[in-house]
Amino acid sequence: MSKVTYFSGESFPLEMHKVRIIQKLTLLPIEERLRAVEEAGYNTFLLQNKDVFLDMLTDSGVNAMSDRQQAAMLTADDAYAGSETFTRLHAKLSEVFGMKYFLPTHQGRAAEHILARGFVKPGQIVATNYHFTTTKAHITAQGGEVVELIEPSGLSVTSDEPFKGNVDIDALTNLINERGAENIAFFRVETGTNLVGGQPHSLSNLRAVSHICRRHGIPLVMDASLLADNLYFIKTREPECADWSVADIWLAISQLCDIIYFSARKLGFGRGGGIVTDDLKIYESLRAWVPMFEGFLTYGGMSVREMEAITIGLDETLDEDMINQGPLFIAHFVDEMERRGIPVVTPAGGLGAHVDAMRFLDHVDQRQYPSGALAAAVYLASGVRGMERGTLSEQREPDGTEPLAHMELLRLALPRRVFTLSQVQYATDRIHWVYANRRIVGGLEWVEEPEILRFFYGRLRAVGDWQHALVAKFREDFGSSL
Numbered sequence: 199m200s201k202v203t204y205f206s207g208e209s210f211p212l213e214m215h216k217v218r219i220i221q222k223l224t225l226l227p228i229e230e231r232l233r234a235v236e237e238a239g240y241n242t243f244l245l246q247n248k249d250v251f252l253d254m255l256t257d258s259g260v261n262a263m264s265d266r267q268q269a270a271m272l273t274a275d276d277a278y279a280g281s282e283t284f285t286r287l288h289a290k291l292s293e294v295f296g297m298k299y300f301l302p303t304h305q306g307r308a309a310e311h312i313l314a315r316g317f318v319k320p321g322q323i324v325a326t327n328y329h330f331t332t333t334k335a336h337i338t339a340q341g342g343e344v345v346e347l348i349e350p351s352g353l354s355v356t357s358d359e360p361f362k363g364n365v366d367i368d369a370l371t372n373l374i375n376e377r378g379a380e381n382i383a384f385f386r387v388e389t390g391t392n393l394v395g396g397q398p399h400s401l402s403n404l405r406a407v408s409h410i411c412r413r414h415g416i417p418l419v420m421d422a423s424l425l426a427d428n429l430y431f432i433k434t435r436e437p438e439c440a441d442w443s444v445a446d447i448w449l450a451i452s453q454l455c456d457i458i459y460f461s462a463r464k465l466g467f468g469r470g471g472g473i474v475t476d477d478l479k480i481y482e483s484l485r486a487w488v489p490m491f492e493g494f495l496t497y498g499g500m501s502v503r504e505m506e507a508i509t510i511g512l513d514e515t516l517d518e519d520m521i522n523q524g525p526l527f528i529a530h531f532v533d534e535m536e537r538r539g540i541p542v543v544t545p546a547g548g549l550g551a552h553v554d555a556m557r558f559l560d561h562v563d564q565r566q567y568p569s570g571a572l573a574a575a576v577y578l579a580s581g582v583r584g585m586e587r588g589t590l591s592e593q594r595e596p597d598g599t600e601p602l603a604h605m606e607l608l609r610l611a612l613p614r615r616v617f618t619l620s621q622v623q624y625a626t627d628r629i630h631w632v633y634a635n636r637r638i639v640g641g642l643e644w645v646e647e648p649e650i651l652r653f654f655y656g657r658l659r660a661v662g663d664w665q666h667a668l669v670a671k672f673r674e675d676f677g678s679s680l
């Protein structure tokens with residue numbers, strides 16, 4: 199992707215790839231979308247793909263593969279143990295991360311499972327810039343406590359701060375002084391901070407975190423699932439790195455960490471995951487969990503085809519024309535929404551565009567899940583499937599109280615290389631329409647609330663009858679069901 203200036207003076211992202219395989223989409227009439235969302239318990243995770251027009255739920259495992267990735271998949275070497283495919287993936291990981299050892303897992307959360315088992319003892323703390331849903335579930339399942347130390351700007355929805363994922367260094371020092379380094383199982387830095395809008399951290403902030411962790415003997419673990427976007431933001435927003443190659447920034451980051459894990463459903467345009475480290479002791483201490491929970495050490499639950507795809511995908515991540523595709527598309531989406539007055543998270547981050555449901559539906563009580571309601575309303579109005587990232591995505595405390603999320607966001611993920619600008623334009627237009635009619639939209643309430651990771655499969659219903667009013671207004675305004 200590059201950003202070109204048109205003769206008119208306007209500037210737009212331009213794809214540096216062409217589409218050679220397509221998948222047909224259907225846009226259902228709004229009455230059918232109403233049926234689908236009711237069947238899904240107002241939870242966009244429970245929608246059937248056949249009922250979805252543009253799937254902006256996630257970037258996980260749904261990024262478009264390249265011709266090179268598909269070609270490599272045909273050369274995969276199938277073997278339970280010692281496959282050439284694994285050797286190639288391992289070599290590529292060593293090259294990009296500069297770390298010798300690799301433990302494969304079937305996806306990112308499986309790496310979290312192993313790290314939590316290996317490091318977290320009951321009562322211990324895992325400090326982090328910001329938690330992620332599956333990470334927190336694994337840490338608390340081991341009896342650990344997650345403490346968030348993101349800089350205050352990370353939690354303000356609109357800001358000019360380029361690195362809203364940065365760690366608050368004073369807060370880290372205070373935590374160590376108050377609770378003791380020996381009670382901190384590890385520090386987890388999440389690159390491209392998912393739950394606060396795909397916001398990056400800077401290289402210099404990571405340096406400061408690493409320095410403190412090393413001084414106190416606290417292992418520094420990076421969740422590198424969203425590293426590609428963060429690399430791009432470091433290159434474009436951190437003056438020190440403007441002339442560095444992506445590969446150099448990547449290595450500089452790795453050198454500051456003791457352990458790095460990732461979801462290859464995001465990093466590497468494939469499906470899988472793993473843990474890398476340069477420390478033999480750490481590798482040996484975690485190794486036994488892989489054959490026990492994932493699969494043998496040379497596949498860890500991944501198919502050989504996916505491993506080939508990831509190897510090439512990592513290579514493509516070093517290509518600036520490739521990694522800027524996500525951020526430039528997202529920035530365009532965010533700008534277009536902002537121009538229409540729709541409240542969004544700024545600056546634009548990675549992963550997707552994030553709509554601020556707290557401002558969008560400021561008449562809906564946070565206990566009635568405004569971002570869940572907005573996700574359902576946007577699906578109704580457009581067939582676009584986004585994801586709730588707010589209070590629904592939180593977990594109740596052991597005593598049953600419900601923590602309210604810092605932010606109520608509707609995330610519209612842009613899987614890489616999948617959508618066109620006209621599709622982004624359509625989504626913007628329909629969200630604009632919902633915004634113009636936002637007073638019609640009400641809240642949600644539980645029908646079935648699971649105890650763990652409730653947002654994945656819990657079922658809700660509309661409070662009142664706002665969904666029918668929204669459908670009626672749609673028909674009136676557009677004169678059709680589409």
Ligand SMILES: *Cc1c(COP(=O)(O)O)cnc(C)c1O
Nearest residue numbers: 305306307330392421423461463
């Ligand atoms: C997606 C994600 C994970 C979990 O990875 P899966 O492959 O979906 O299990 C962990 N951390 C972050 C930051 C993620 O975005």
